[in-house]
Amino acid sequence: MTELNNGTLSELPSNVAAPPYDRTRLRPGIAHFGVGNFHRAHQASYIDRCLALPDQNDWGIVGIGLSGGERSRKKADQFRSQDCLYSLTVAPAKGDTSVRVIGAQLDYLLAPEQPAEVRTLLTDPALRIATLTITEGGYHVDPGSGAFATDHPDVAHDLTGNGDLRTVFGFVTEALARRRSAGIKPFTVVSCDNLRHNGEVARAAFVGFANAMDQDLGAWIDANVMFPNSLVDRITPSVSAEDAARLTQASGLADQIPVVAEEFSQWVIEDRFTDGRPALEEVGVQFSDQVKLWEQVKVRVLNAGHLTLTYPGLLLGYREVAEAMRDPQVPVLLGRFLDKIVLPLLEPPRDVDLVDYENTVLERFSNEAMHDQLTRIASDSASKVPVFLTTTIQQVLARGTDHRIPAFVLAAWSRVLRETDDDGKDFEVTEPRLDDSARQLLISGDPREALGIEPLRASGASEHADFVATFESYRRALAERGAKATLSTVLEATSG
Incomplete structure (x- = not known):
């Protein structure tokens, strides 16, 4: 050497x-x-x-x-x-x-x-x-x-x-x-x-x-x-x-x-x-004079996409991004989140094709040579979720469009905070900006109060009864039936 x-x-x-x-x-x-x-x-x-x-x-x-x-x-x-x-x-x-x-x-x-x-x-x-x-x-x-x-x-x-x-x-x-x-x-x-x-x-x-x-x-x-x-x-x-x-x-x-x-x-x-x-x-x-448009595309497609695959991926027992992308359900969830929810809400920068951008992101996530850790992405979610998901949730609620996948993502985050997958194997995620009270509310507390904790407050989710009910139904399903069965339910419900 x-x-x-x-x-x-x-x-x-x-x-x-x-x-x-x-x-x-x-x-x-x-x-x-x-x-x-x-x-x-x-x-x-x-x-x-x-x-x-x-x-x-x-x-x-x-x-x-x-x-x-x-x-x-x-x-x-x-x-x-x-x-x-x-x-x-x-x-x-x-x-x-x-x-x-x-x-x-x-x-x-x-x-x-x-x-x-x-x-x-x-x-x-x-x-x-x-x-x-x-x-x-x-x-x-x-x-x-x-x-x-x-x-x-x-x-x-x-x-x-x-x-x-x-x-x-x-x-x-x-x-x-x-x-x-x-x-x-x-x-x-x-x-x-x-x-x-x-x-x-x-x-x-x-x-x-x-x-x-x-x-x-x-x-x-x-x-x-x-x-x-x-x-x-x-x-x-x-x-x-x-x-x-x-x-x-x-x-x-x-x-x-x-x-x-x-x-x-x-x-x-x-x-x-x-x-x-x-x-x-x-x-x-x-x-560029269009950095703000670049930012929203990257944050709401790549970074939010990372969280969308990471939480269920960890619960399913995966530990790397490319590994989760090999699961038959995870890429479908991710593609549906981006195609049906995120992309229609975005204004792209000049000369940027959003479908091409999404395809590039999905290819990057599937890179087997990277060995990128899901726990890395899931850690400090209390800082990431407000930045990567808030605007999308706000717009979904304001427009009355389908909120089930964002609600599932937040429910999966709450389950990840237990740091145990569906097979009982432990993993570690750090949350330096989430106090014990907020953590327990997300894991099992009153759903409206859980969605009203500081990292989620700006999204407005706690003020929408339908979102609160959907979040709670998925949180219970993840606890009782596991990630695989709950993810199947989500995909079936959003297939139309």
Whole structure:
């Protein structure tokens, strides 16, 4: 096995592509908060290709981790021991995999242990973009009112101004304030999370935080900082210890932090940047004034489709997406949800055929080479369901169209929260934003109250008696008859 660090880039195995540029000439121009697998396979991959172009060497990335603890410290040590290099394996549905080393990340800062270094980075005039993958639920913006919630413990702590900062809002807002005082241009803030209108949500969050500290600062950020909307798309599974062993065996690299992704990748973004940007259009990024339309198509087809197959898939005993797609009923449910409910409600971007888009998504879900975990998709559903399903449910209820499949999906989610499939085998899904009371209501509580919990409140489902009754009938059927029989009932009822 070949160790992975700057000193071994000229000695990589023949099947592994090295960064096609001199890393010693790179300078950091981007700070990224939340260095997970998706960022490493998506945004960092695009920047990696940019760095090989002429006059692009000042767009290197510095990753920033916000969490403390042993796991976060181990992650930081892994990055540093490999000079922030890692391998990206691309697994197409057909054909051979390919492996390349990504060199776009130049450093990794662990904010709880290196707050001064984070401050220095964010106030450096060379730093011109801050990007985020902090999860759908990490923005603390109420979907109904659009207000930023200041009562989260870490947010409240940062607003006091006492002690070390804990949140991205604290670090970014402080840096923008310092840049304003020093006459340095503000950086652009780019959300790369699966949120509709993610730039607008990010603006609401950071301006809301700043307003809670100093309304003059909030007004300045609102007027001077760009928050472009962007759509991001690439299926990137979690990497277990077994997956890592398989990837390193295939690549020949002793890589502690390998990542794997599908061949498909898409990034659509508004061309609104405060102080320049990389030449992303040269490496496949689409600049568009219709990002909001792209967002709704992707979120309501791909992301909602993922949830629609994942919940019954887990209950049926499957653990991977492609495995669930081999079930005779699951693809039928998914196709019926998209064809009969979602697509008729969508306005596509220019030159986008929704049927072609749906077919591409279904092909991606069936990619056997991906080994994408259903538990990955099901985890943190309390953040995902409001983003991916709310608008569809609202429109279905407003128009009086068939609500049975959305009701079944929510009932299946409630059953998944028991973390046991119909054969009695356990699985684990994490719900960091769902308290015990809401969890128990979804599992077995009063159905109207269950549909009125915070993640589902904006959908309005709890106010529609027919939806409540259908949800409860499917929840009982899943408990008494199991997922296979209940799914058959759903498909029979919606076959017309």
